[in-house]
Amino acid sequence: xxxxxxxxxxxxxxxxxxxxxxxxxxxxxxxxxxxxxxxxxxxxxxxxxxxxxxxxxxxxxxxxxxxxxxxxxxxxxxxxxxxxxxxxxx
Amino acid sequence: xxxxxxxxxxxxxxxxxxxxxxxxxxxxxxxxxxxxxxxxxxxxxxxxxxxxxxxxxxxxxxxxxxxxxxxxxxxxxxxxxxxxxxxxxxxxxxxxxxxxxxxxxxxxxxxxxxxxxxxxxxxxxxxxxxxxxxxxxxxxxxxxxxxxxxxxxxxxxxxxxxxxxxxxxxxxxxxxxxxxxxxxxxxxxxxxxxxxxxxxxxxxxxxxxxxxxxxxxxxxxxxxxxxxxxxxxxxxxxxxxxxxxxxxxxxxxxxxxxxxxxxxxxxxxxxxxxxxxxxxxxxxxxxxxxxxxxxxxxxxxxxxxxxxxxxxxxxxxxxxxxxxxxxxxxxxxxxxxxxxxxxxxxxxxxxxxxxxxx
Amino acid sequence: xxxxxxxxxxxxxxxxxxxxxxxxxxxxxxxxxxxxxxxxxxxxxxxxxxxxxxxxxxxxxxxxxxxxxxxxxxxxxxxxxxxxxxxxxxxxxxxxxxxxxxxxxxxxxxxxxxxxxxxxxxxxxxxxxxxxxxxxxxxxxxxxxxxxxxxxxxxxxxxxxxxxxxxxxxxxxxxxxxxxxxxxxxxxxxxxxxxxxxxxxxxxxxxxxxxxxxxxxxxxxxxxxxxxxxxxxxxxxxxxxxxxxxxxxxxxxxxxxxxxxxxxxxxxxxxxxxxxxxxxxxxxxxxxxxxxxxxxxxxxxxxxxx
Numbered sequence: 007x008x009x010x011x012x013x014x015x016x017x018x019x020x021x022x023x024x025x026x027x028x029x030x031x032x033x034x035x036x037x038x039x040x041x042x043x044x045x046x047x048x049x050x051x052x053x054x055x056x057x058x059x060x061x062x063x064x065x066x067x068x069x070x071x072x073x074x075x076x077x078x079x080x081x082x083x084x085x086x087x088x089x090x091x092x093x094x095x096x
Numbered sequence: 097x098x099x100x101x102x103x104x105x106x107x108x109x110x111x112x113x114x115x116x117x118x119x120x121x122x123x124x125x126x127x128x129x130x131x132x133x134x135x136x137x138x139x140x141x142x143x144x145x146x147x148x149x150x151x152x153x154x155x156x157x158x159x160x161x162x163x164x165x166x167x168x169x170x171x172x173x174x175x176x177x178x179x180x181x182x183x184x185x186x187x188x189x190x191x192x193x194x195x196x197x198x199x200x201x202x203x204x205x206x207x208x209x210x211x212x213x214x215x216x217x218x219x220x221x222x223x224x225x226x227x228x229x230x231x232x233x234x235x236x237x238x239x240x241x242x243x244x245x246x247x248x249x250x251x252x253x254x255x256x257x258x259x260x261x262x263x264x265x266x267x268x269x270x271x272x273x274x275x276x277x278x279x280x281x282x283x284x285x286x287x288x289x290x291x292x293x294x295x296x297x298x299x300x301x302x303x304x305x306x307x308x309x310x311x312x313x314x315x316x317x318x319x320x321x322x323x324x325x326x327x328x329x330x331x332x333x334x335x336x337x338x339x340x341x342x343x344x345x346x347x348x349x350x351x352x353x354x355x356x357x358x359x360x361x362x363x364x365x366x367x368x369x370x371x372x373x374x375x376x377x378x379x380x381x382x383x384x385x386x387x388x389x390x391x392x393x394x395x396x397x398x399x400x401x402x403x404x405x406x407x408x409x410x411x412x413x414x415x416x417x418x419x420x421x422x423x424x425x426x427x428x429x430x431x432x433x434x435x436x437x438x439x440x441x442x443x444x445x446x447x448x449x450x451x452x453x454x
Numbered sequence: 455x456x457x458x459x460x461x462x463x464x465x466x467x468x469x470x471x472x473x474x475x476x477x478x479x480x481x482x483x484x485x486x487x488x489x490x491x492x493x494x495x496x497x498x499x500x501x502x503x504x505x506x507x508x509x510x511x512x513x514x515x516x517x518x519x520x521x522x523x524x525x526x527x528x529x530x531x532x533x534x535x536x537x538x539x540x541x542x543x544x545x546x547x548x549x550x551x552x553x554x555x556x557x558x559x560x561x562x563x564x565x566x567x568x569x570x571x572x573x574x575x576x577x578x579x580x581x582x583x584x585x586x587x588x589x590x591x592x593x594x595x596x597x598x599x600x601x602x603x604x605x606x607x608x609x610x611x612x613x614x615x616x617x618x619x620x621x622x623x624x625x626x627x628x629x630x631x632x633x634x635x636x637x638x639x640x641x642x643x644x645x646x647x648x649x650x651x652x653x654x655x656x657x658x659x660x661x662x663x664x665x666x667x668x669x670x671x672x673x674x675x676x677x678x679x680x681x682x683x684x685x686x687x688x689x690x691x692x693x694x695x696x697x698x699x700x701x702x703x704x705x706x707x708x709x710x711x712x713x714x715x716x717x718x719x720x721x722x723x724x725x726x727x728x729x730x731x732x733x734x735x736x737x738x739x740x741x742x743x744x745x746x747x748x749x750x751x752x753x754x755x756x757x758x759x760x
Binding site: 031032 | 167174
Binding site for chain 2: 509511512513515718
């Protein structure tokens with residue numbers, strides 16, 4: 007299943023120290039996202055992706071001890087982003 | 097009264113605003129704010145490139161109003177996207193009414209408009225499914241007492257208003273444009289079959305142009321609370337100016353009013369748009385619309401009432417008769433919606449229940 | 455011409471007849487009232503504020519009147535009107551002057567959408583502003599009142615106005631609202647400060663208003679640049695402590711404290727982002743005012759331009 011960000015023009019990002027504040031121009035909502043969620047969102051803004059592709063964004067990180075749980079964690083983040091109306095199934 | 101009203105002058109001739117004194121601006125801003133037309137006036141000046149000619153102090157107020165209208169437009173479009181998402185499974189075409197229609201169809205009345213509830217129309221047979229789908233997606237019917245619930249279900253042309261629990265926005269779901277008990281009956285089937293799909297959508301529609309005008313006129317002429325009366329007349333004026341550039345529009349409007357049992361409504365709407373806002377209605381159209389005119393005495397009375405009640409609800413636009421005029425039109429509106437026995441029961445009931453806090 | 459150029463009877467007479475056009479910061483308010491305590495409060499706390507004589511334009515039109523209800527015979531009340539319409543329920547007549555203050559705050563925060571308006575105090579030194587957002591009870595007003603009596607300029611005790619077009623902080627210096635023990639604390643801290651009469655039994659307890667130092671009033675046209683966002687919290691017995699706050703968290707907390715962040719849409723987001731970007735953000739705990747003053751005196755503005 008592929009996901010994509012709601013549009014490539016609807017989102018505004020601000021970043022300080024690994025945390026992101028995202029504004030959705032369509033809904034008027036503002037969100038505080040951690041680094042992983044923000045990177046996923048930015049990737050989905052560039053092109054539709056599935057969980058496997060998104061997992062690939064993070065597997066190179068050296069300290070990642072829980073690589074097996076990575077896909078599940080990503081699924082949860084996708085569910086949250088979907089609930090916040092930031093992404094849709096493509 | 098009409099001549100005291102700076103808002104009317106502003107709508108008729110936005111260019112004249114560049115000559116206003118500061119004291120006049122002070123009054124205009126207050127009248128316009130009360131009439132919910134301040135952002136509309138700002139939009140008219142923006143369109144004509146005249147904003148920079150407004151002195152800095154009042155210009156700031158126009159900018160304040162512009163920010164509000166911009167937010168409203170953002171909210172309405174999002175809300176309609178959410179409504180569409182909620183109702184896509186029900187499989188019936190959803191017709192957007194009034195403000196929502198103007199925004200999505202990119203019509204001139206949308207400029208500088210403020211919105212409150214979203215109004216939609218769906219087939220009567222689908223009401224239960226629509227209500228269920230909305231509830232599933234987070235809308236809930238406001239608390240009503242048993243009388244009000246039965247009033248809506250049995251007599252009204254709409255469900256009770258539903259409010260979204262998270263977004264707090266309100267949707268009014270109609271199945272007709274007037275209640276079944278009303279004295280005139282624009283056939284909802286006819287309105288539905290003439291409705292047009294919005295560009296790029298397969299399940300969102302708006303009324304055909306003549307129907308849009310007639311609906312706006314129906315709403316205004318049957319509305320008990322007229323604090324948005326001038327704003328509604330401005331919508332009608334804007335629609336007429338826009339659609340009226342096509343020559344077939346005017347004769348079509350008259351024919352459609354006959355088909356939809358709305359000749360009286362159209363007559364009043366054209367008359368007051370012309371009298372108050374100087375809308376350019378062709379002579380032969382005005383003549384043809386006279387089939388909807390009441391007798392001379394009634395017309396004089398209506399002129400007296402509407403010329404006052406359609407002014408902004410501001411002391412500077414009122415005289416000693418304005419309060420009475422508003423009350424009489426309130427009663428008239430209820431009378432139009434309901435036969436006398438029901439009306440008496442309704443007003444009796446309403447009078448003895450203390451009003452719910454807003 | 456300032457309010458002080460009128461005698462108290464001239465002021466009372468003007469207020470009950472044609473009204474006055476009072477300038478506060480960049481706003482002009484047309485005020486009319488026959489209520490004596492309001493005239494007294496204006497005469498005392500607004501003596502250094504300009505009266506606008508010409509133009510006939512006001513941003514806000516305020517009346518304070520006794521409402522026409524049955525209670526006027528045994529428990530007199532006061533109603534605040536904004537262009538003839540009441541945004542709030544009436545209050546006991548005794549609270550007329552505080553109601554004027556709260557009502558005028560409402561006028562600004564409900565309308566002035568060329569500013570991002572934050573519910574906070576804001577003070578300035580050397581061109582740099584510190585915003586102190588805080589929910590009621592955090593000691594923000596006490597701290598603000600102390601700071602402006604120790605070298606900081608008052609920009610506002612309630613409403614920070616961040617101009618959307620350029621991010622500058624626009625002053626709106628008005629009497630500082632204090633309640634309960636804070637009134638006595640500040641009266642002791644600064645014996646020369648001028649206070650309105652205490653009004654008890656309000657929704658906030660006992661309230662009084664402190665006249666801002668004249669310098670703050672005279673320099674009301676001087677804008678400031680943001681440097682610090684500091685969330686104060688009074689905590690009995692604690693030492694003064696500044697803890698750095700991640701800017702993303704500060705963003706969300708300030709947005710929560712803004713009246714019109716949502717209403718301003720994309721511009722609200724961009725104004726807030728620019729504000730936070732240019733600021734050092736902290737949580738601040740204190741209990742002793744002098745320590746708080748020292749901490750603030752030691753604040754350094756952000757070093758690099760953004």
